[in-house]
Amino acid sequence: MTARRLALVAGAAVVAASSPAWALCPNCLGQHATLTPTLRLVGVFLLIPPAVFFFVARVIRRLSR
Secondary structure, eight states: OHHHHHHHHHHHHHHHHTOGGGGGSHHHHHOOSSOOHHHHHHHHHHHHHHHHHHHHHHHHHHHHO
């Protein structure tokens, strides 16, 4: 039964990935050679969680030594 569920999930992922709705992302709609200020801000905010994780992991490693 698990293999069947896995096959259904994989099939749904393929169908969803081929959907034309993925072309509605802000970057595709804008069709600009450069990023808009909004997308730059979104990119910066996407970098914050990994940076916080890296910082906390480093602090925990130092405290555990």
